[in-house]
Amino acid sequence: MRRLFPEESEALLFKTLNYIPIPILLSEALAVEGRRPSTHRIHRFMNHAFVEQLGYNLSEIPNIAAWFDTVYPDPIIREQAMLEWDSVVYESEQQGLSTAGFKTFIRCGTGQFRWFLINAQLTTENQSNLNIVTMRDVHQLQLLLEENERQSKTDLLTGLANRRQIEDVLAAAMAKSDRTQSSLCVVMCDIDFFKNINDNFGHLCGDDVLKIVASQLQHSAQAATCIARWGGEEFLIVLEHVVPESAGVLCEQLRGLIAATDYQSYGQHMQLTMSFGCVQYQANESLQSLLCRVDKALYQAKNGGRNQVVMD
Template identity: 80%
Template sequence: MRRLFTEESEALLFKTLNYIPIPILLSEGLEVEGRRPSTHRVHHFMNHAFIEQLGYNINDIPDIAAWFDTVYPDPIIRNKAMLEWDNVVYASEKQGLSTAGFKTYIRCGNGEFRWFLITAQLTTENQSNLNIVTMRDVHQLQLLIEENERQSNTDLLTGLANRRRVEEVLAIAMKQSNLAHSSLCLVMCDIDFFKDINDNFGHLCGDDVLKIVAVQLQESAKSAASIARWGGEEFLIVLDNTEPESAALLCEHLREQIEQTDYRSYGQLMHFTMSFGCVKYQPDESLHSLLSRVDKALYKAKNNGRNNVVMA
């Protein structure tokens, strides 16, 4: 191993770094033809926090190639991570920044996968090819962020997408339909006489019915871009790349399936039906217009006696 400092200063540096509770790695870029030193590196030191928190020592990952092979066992994910890191480093160097960093999901020595924020100091005084790399465990924070995002996009009772999320999905599907000139259909459905279910069997049974319907919609419309609880007892289904004829068949299948099923909740045997409205998206139509038209289609289905499908 090439000595980066004098023996005395190196010993002092390593001793100092071992007191720091954040994982630290010292690596050196090598001059390799056709590759930048920032992407071809050997590792010289890991502090105690690195070994304890990540579960690897210098023999496990002596260089950056071994690092990628070890912490990203899946070759597809590994190649993606290598490309992302290379781009991050290149962008930082091009902007004249002294550090580069990104958040990544890696396998630790104990086999557990955790999120880490990796930051590399790209240049140090008198040691242009030396990187000081710090790794902060942000796993719990990342899980909290993901859970908050999930809850902000999910109806907590049914587990379906909520109104906010389905509007986002629908807006994207509309843009894609315009660009690809593909057919997009929107379905709004409603549990008939849902108030009677609540009044006769109680709100717990009513909630159970909503969850049962949500499962049936998910199982029968797996190809849908999104299935959401629109509000109350109403559901919205986004069918991208779907012709009206296929959308109508799906709606009729769902209507029959629900009509022919007996449901049991909290000891109560229930039977109910649903009404469906379906429309095809018109090129360059606004989100408000599309939602208004499908709402009117559902309203017409209910006015027609409920338990039927209206294509508009």
């Protein structure tokens, strides 16, 4: 059997790769001193799937530098992507791996940005010294993961953060407050006599009221780090870099806004009030302690006659 010359072997390889439905790029290293790994490779081949799915041909992206310039048009994001890729390559090499991969958001030839999972061969034993780079379109999967993550941290009725998310936000805010010695206040508020709304007008009306109140809190407490539906008719507000005096003023503004609103839902007119408890985070306090104190302040407001603010 006749042995193929390197050029014939390469041509056969290129022809074979064109039948594979996954985008494939073959690149070759250039020996250039002082250049970072992400900027000294030329591209030798792109299969049909690459051209079709990414929308670029070899003349448009002849080397890795052109790749970064083209798929990351924003210079800041481009620099971040280059640093991330260099880091991924370095870590893979340190672990003795033959490939490196990462997920990234790139601009395709159509102008659309999509998520791709990129895996690159780091070492090669073939005569032509070509490294294989595969790209898998994971855009829909990434969107699904992001939506699942969003829903896992969102109250589906009001669109506010849920208890899980605000506990994470609050824990991070507490740690930041300890590091920077900055003020941190937490507010818990509750719609007064909310059970009467459900009993007299129905749960659909009650749900509608919760959505309206949530919207009011979002609009009028824009300085808040996070606003969440804590549970039932209770809401929790995290105020970073806010001193107790300012937090108290905000609570009074919110209380007055709620009391002055003529709520209309499913043909019903009603007046609502809310009770507020507000506390300042104490250095090195536990999350449980902070939540217990703000809950206690809220119940002092409710037991004291409702429609008021209690600062602890």
